[in-house]
Amino acid sequence: MAEQGPLLALRGVAKAFGGVNAVQDITFDVQAGESVGLVGPNGAGKTTLFNCVCGQLKNDRGSIEFEGRSLRGLPTYKRARMGIGRTYQRAEVFADMTVRDHLMVAERARSRAGRLWKDLCNMSRPTDEECEKVEGTMALVGLTELADTPVSALGLGNCRLVELARALAGEPRLLLADEPSSGLDEHETADLAAVLRIIQRDRGTAVLLVEHDLGIVAEVVDRAVVMDLGSKIAEGSFEEVMEDPVVRHAYLGQSV
């Protein structure tokens, strides 16, 4: 593992869909334990960039390195095992599972303890240690009371929390959160911001946060990257980039 190098390094990443350049020539770093906001108007290419980092899409050009290792050609699940956790813009939950099961399955997937023969010998009941971890994560995100509810009975807001908790159960070193606050009310959003700060501060997890709610971005991130129409148009502290006239024009153009 590179001692000094960045946790995630994007160099000239590009991705086109037919004629649409969804992501063009994006270059930036995320340091270990750092919290970076990725903002931009609708269709800027934020989700596409996430998909390139996680391997759901293959970038056409450029390189993506995680802890100094190139991710080229690695399938999604291997990237996840390297320590990249992710939540989705369109909540992706496992419909017939309870909240606790979500975390347990993530824990098992992370530790790769799954063996068919263990199942057959009834040796795969959750261990005390696993239960403790799962309870801890649920408490952190505030889902303890819903632990045994099937997610099909939860609202969208809670589903987002389940996704976040599931990603955290995998103990990622980098968390990619795609609009985690959409569908949450004000109160829940404030709680979410608190959770994001805690995981960054206490667990040392780096966070790359996509958000339309600039309030939460301002509160959580150390640094922000602004995208528009697939390109990076600014980078710096949140206040800095918000002062940038290019950003004001592109991003806040409609509201200024």
Next chain:
Amino acid sequence: MEQFLGFAVPGIPYGCTYALVAVALVLTYRATGVFNFAFAAQAYVAALLFTALIQSAHLSEWLAFVIAVVVVSPLLGLAFDRLLFSRIPNSNNMAKLVTSISLLVGIPALMQVFIPQNYYAPPSIVFNPNTVYFTLAGAPLNGLDMSAIVFTALVLFAMGVMMRLTPLGLQMRGAVESRRLVQLDGVNAGGVVAVAWMISSFLAGFAGILLAPNFSQVQAQPFLTLMVAAIAAAACAAFRSMAVAAVAAVLIGVATFTLQGYLPTQSFLFTSILPSLPFLVLVGALLFHPGMRKLDQATDPLASVDPPLPPLAAAVRTPAMGRVISVLWYVVLGLFIVSMLTWIPRDWESVLNQGLAFSTLFLSITLITGMGGQLSLAQAGLAGVGAFTAAQLANHLGLPMMAGMVVGAAFAAAVAVLLAVLSLRLRGLGLALMTLGAALVFDNIIQSSQTLGGGSGGLGPMNNVDWGSPFGLLNPNGHALFLATFSVLVVVTLAILMIRRGTVGRLLGAMRGSETAAAGIGINLTWQRILIFALSGAVAGIGGTLLVIQQGVANPQQFNYVFSLAFVVIVVTTGVTTVEGAIQGAFGYVIIQKLLGYAPAQFANLTFVLFAFGALTYAQHPEGILEFQKRRSMQRFEPLFERLFPGSQPDAGSQGEPLIAGGLSEEAVRG
């Protein structure tokens, strides 16, 4: 050249009938999102009705044609649309597939119940079958050939004109290009979809009466072959272009007849590979046509997640009730064992033994579809692989059947893994077609080879080998076979329950819920898929071997693809998500079958009718109609238990805001 044309030309009329159905498939698939397996059944219905009207009701040909093809066929399509498919949410691909497969299984069975007579071939329309109208490159074209070619050409031409020149055609073309647009265009969507159904059903009916005169009697089988060829042709067009599908269909007809002419009639290629030609085309299209991989993929901005299944009955009952029910289960089990060993008559004992064997086989469907979330239409074929392996090993190496069963299971698992590897990129419909193709290839090989499959009588014990050995343990005349079969089922059931409760079950649950998110937390989907195929293949192989031991003969007919379809329909009816579902399905199947044996012969097929109609409820009750009833009756008893054991609450609630509503409205905001 002369010889080539002489072989090729007679393939054209068959190719024409394939073309009509292929066009029908593409039209409904593009316009409504339903891949309608049931066109084969509709073609059969039209042919049977046409024939019956002429031969029993003594109507004139023309009147019979109008009633069967112009009136009834489209109405049947309309009924399917209005009563079934229009009620299934667009995103629920599994429900659409299951529904159309149940129609395919149920309708011919229903027809045989109501119209049990055997009809001779109907007349061909307009042209005289005994006249040779023209000779094309030395190949005579008689009236049958002429009517197939001329009417197909006319109908497809008329369709082309309608699609291009009329406003309705324009709307339909719009639907074929993008069914979304039609659906978003609120006013006409339902109408256009209904018209698409009616036209495609008309085409299928027409194909039916054009094909029927070629066979001496009106039976369901040729229509299934027709269907398969049509699917292959439609696949060549990636279910997109009707013109490409029609041309491909004619080419498949021509290629089949040409090869038939050139290949030596006794060769393996002739007997096994040639009938599989449509499948090889289908499999080729699935593997190499890039368009086929995109089937069912959620590129659709309006697609939403499948509505989650309601919690299982076991999950909602109060703990007290759970205890009582599990005690009851043990009591029933005990009674069953004691009864089997004491008072149950021999013939019923063997029926229930079959039930045990089928339970094992059906559990393979619980594994792959219930736990793995993949629809496989090859389960009977995989069971056959296991069964024939065991039977051959017994006959030639004298290996006891129980040992052969293990080898057979391993071999079936290997075949399933091969299938899984070939279809790694396929989902939903693509996977269903791939597995169907595999089942058919297996059928053709095993059925046509005397050495492998034992010919029409099936493969029995040979070389003085006793399948019941050692110690007569598996002798069908004693209780020992019951004990052996029962033990195997218990072992398999326990293994499945363990897997479901364990890590593998959890990982599969995640994969079923969302492949994207499952990969995102580090689950290797490829490996999980191969694993569940292997497990399911092994269990199917075990079930098939048990069945063969029970019957004393391995009959290829018992494992043909129609059974693969029927088995899925049965298990889906009783509940594909639970182990009990498979067992209840199996016992329901053998018991109803046995009871119908006492009724007049025509009712023999009623079993499939019953299950097929059960499976039509899949869209409403994906957890299985039986499971649904259980939950309902349990809720009725709940107050009683509350009173008896106060303070016990259900484990899990099922109320609350549904996830999809939230997901959809959010999409709407984004869009």
